[in-house]
Amino acid sequence: MSDHPSPPDVKPAASSTTSSTAGITRRGFLKGAGITAASTALLESVQGLQREALAATPNDIKVFGPEPFPVTLHVNGREHALHIEPRTTLADALRIHLNMTGTKISCDRGVCSSCTVWLDKIPVNSCMTLAIDAVGREITTIEGIAGENEVHEVQAAFVRHDAMQCGFCTPGMVMSCASLIEKNPHPTEADVRYAVSGNLCRCGTYPKIFAATLDAASQMARKA
Numbered sequence: 001m002s003d004h005p006s007p008p009d010v011k012p013a014a015s016s017t018t019s020s021t022a023g024i025t026r027r028g029f030l031k032g033a034g035i036t037a038a039s040t041a042l043l044e045s046v047q048g049l050q051r052e053a054l055a056a057t058p059n060d061i062k063v064f065g066p067e068p069f070p071v072t073l074h075v076n077g078r079e080h081a082l083h084i085e086p087r088t089t090l091a092d093a094l095r096i097h098l099n100m101t102g103t104k105i106s107c108d109r110g111v112c113s114s115c116t117v118w119l120d121k122i123p124v125n126s127c128m129t130l131a132i133d134a135v136g137r138e139i140t141t142i143e144g145i146a147g148e149n150e151v152h153e154v155q156a157a158f159v160r161h162d163a164m165q166c167g168f169c170t171p172g173m174v175m176s177c178a179s180l181i182e183k184n185p186h187p188t189e190a191d192v193r194y195a196v197s198g199n200l201c202r203c204g205t206y207p208k209i210f211a212a213t214l215d216a217a218s219q220m221a222r223k224a
């Protein structure tokens with residue numbers, strides 16, 4: 001009897017591309033190598049961007065704040081000069097600094113759209129938009145959606161259809177519905193539902209909001 005231990009039971013390597021040696025398949029190895037190559041390319045690209053950012057001298061980067069600094073906002077056709085901190089949201093700039101309290105803040109975190117205003121005619125949540133990002137853009141609020149001492153056709157239709165209860169969502173709803181009619185003068189109810197799908201009404205006045213918007217659209221089309 002030999003003192004040496006028995007040699008391990010070695011099997012010949014199989015020729016198939018999917019066969020395994022020590023748990024690694026050739027296909028798996030090649031796929032892994034591909035991912036590694038892609039990851040390396042991505043990493044190199046990110047590192048390139050980092051190098052560019054680090055290479056930028058402080059003179060290339062404009063730093064604002066934290067103290068207030070001057071900005072000019074173009075709201076409802078007028079220029080407004082403000083001193084605001086860079087963290088100021090557009091909703092706060094409108095409500096606190098310009099006393100335009102028609103824009104409502106409900107959730108203050110982009111969930112309910114009660115703070116909807118238009119930026120260059122596009123509805124946005126003003127609680128999620130920094131005021132400095134609105135510099136140089138045309139801001140329209142509920143106060144400026146119609147001419148002075150006038151009501152917009154959507155506002156009039158909301159009154160006719162009694163499309164509000166507490167009214168907290170109403171300015172945002174009107175901004176979204178009026179924006180829809182600007183883009184699509186002949187909306188269907190499905191279009192209205194989609195347009196206000198981000199606007200939450202805790203009082204549940206949706207059926208009246210849909211009816212009011214369709215009514216406003218047909219009134220506007222008749223006058224056009």
Ligand code: FES
Nearest residue numbers: 106108110113127
């Ligand atoms: S208050 Fe802006 S999304 Fe709710």
Ligand code: FES
Nearest residue numbers: 165169201202203
């Ligand atoms: S009317 Fe009250 S939240 Fe819409």
